Amino acid sequence: MSARGGGRAARWILVVGAFAMLALIGGRPVAAQNGEGGGFYNAAVPAVAPQHVKQITLVARDDYVQEIAPGVRLSLWAFNGAVPAPVIHVRQGDSVRVTFVNKGAAAHSIDFHAATTPWNVWYQPVAPGKSLTFSFVASHPGVFMYHCGTPPAFMHISSGMYGMIIVDPATPLPPAREFGLVESEFYTRPGAKGLYQVDAQKVLDVRPDYVVFNGIANQYQDHPLVVRAGERIRLYVMNAGPTLFSAFHVIGWIFDRVYVDGNPANALQGVQTYTIPPGGGATFELTITQPGQYPFVTHAFAFTGKGAVGVIKVVPAK
Ligand SMILES: [Cu+2]
Structure with a gap:
């Protein structure tokens, strides 16, 4: 094992920004990367x-x-x-x-x-x-x-x-504070030695136990994405599925732009919720001017409570 x-x-x-020239971005603890100073896209x-x-x-x-x-x-x-x-x-x-x-x-x-x-x-x-x-x-x-x-x-x-x-x-x-989110589902059953196993029948029946961002339920409730009021936020969101559609939404704000499939040539404006199919992606841009907490969710509410909730924490501008 x-x-x-x-x-x-x-x-x-x-946090894509300064690492733009790296081909592969490895894992680092979320708490270490969500603080101020991390994640600015380096347009240079x-x-x-x-x-x-x-x-x-x-x-x-x-x-x-x-x-x-x-x-x-x-x-x-x-x-x-x-x-x-x-x-x-x-x-x-x-x-x-x-x-x-x-x-x-x-x-x-x-x-x-x-x-x-x-x-x-x-x-x-x-x-x-x-x-x-x-x-x-x-x-x-x-x-x-x-x-x-x-x-x-x-x-x-x-x-x-x-x-x-x-x-x-x-x-x-343009420069922005950038984050990446992969939504996916987990279908589980208890197995030996305290480990859970993937339950194939639940997968086929579309009965997920968890719907998550970046592999762990609710992790960005515990460790919010921190941004400053007034700065451009760019979220790269991919839906791995395998089956559910994501209804991606930020509670309390409106997307300035959504790039369908992440291509800036496919720009939508003033969007509340955007559907990302399994196997699809999108880029979301928004600028939140008022400090506070703004949860991001899949607005398909039978699944939201299964782990697909995070928080964007907006702190005052400098
Ligand atoms: Cu394989």
């Missing part, structure tokens, strides 16, 4: 040159354990030891070279929604102990899912094999 329990590895909030980061290559290595394992809610240690499968997997961050035009290593006991695979590449060549199951390497060009900006697609895909996704790749537009967006 993996030694990495307790969910610490997934307790990150991705230049667009990468054509033919710039980002190397990504993803290691699949199926012996991972994460504490998804207090006392609920769930047996999962994971990429790079976290659910969701680490955020991958590239810029439009980058060439992304992916090395996928299967250190699990079962066949796994990789499917990048940011790629345009033949499914029957690169997205096929990789046997235990094997690896593959392929490249794609991040042609479209956006907020994309990547995941294991090995049949039955609903089991591989509900077991945790997913992550978000953000493709920045070639022309950088």
Whole structure:
């Protein structure tokens, strides 16, 4: 059994900003990154040159354990030891070279929604102990899912094999305080040794026990996202599913803009709630001028109380 329990590895909030040139953003404790001074997007980061290559290595394992809610240690499968997997961050035009290593006991695979590449060549199951390497060009900006697609895909996704790749537009967006949120569901049943297991029947019946942001129920109630009044907030939100639609909403404010699929060419204005399908993403921009607490939720209220609540804490401007 993996030694990495307790969910610490997934307790990150991705703060994309100053790390824009890093291909892979690893996990850090949320409390360490949500304070002031973290997370400003650095608009000075230049667009990468054509033919710039980002190397990504993803290691699949199926012996991972994460504490998804207090006392609920769930047996999962994971990429790079976290659910969701680490955020991958590239810029439009980058060439992304992916090395996928299967250190699990079962066949796994990789499917990048940011790629345009033949499914029957690169997205096929990789046997235990094997690896593959392929490249794609991040042609479209956006907020994309990547995941294991090995049949039955609903089991591989509900077991945790997913992550978000953000493709920045070639022309950088204005500076903002940025956060990334991956919504997903967990379907559980008690198992041996105090561990919970994924319940396949509940997955098919769509009876989730938890609906969460970044792999842990209600974690941003306990550790709010901290912003200053009047600063632009940018939320990259991806819905990993496997099945529920997200009705993403911030209680107490209105989105100035929503970029459908995270592409600035698809801009909506003045939006209260926006639907993100399983396997989809969106970028949300808002500027909250009044200090206070502003919960973010899925407004599908049968599921909100299952863990899909966080808080944006707005502190006074300097
Ligand atoms: Cu898999």
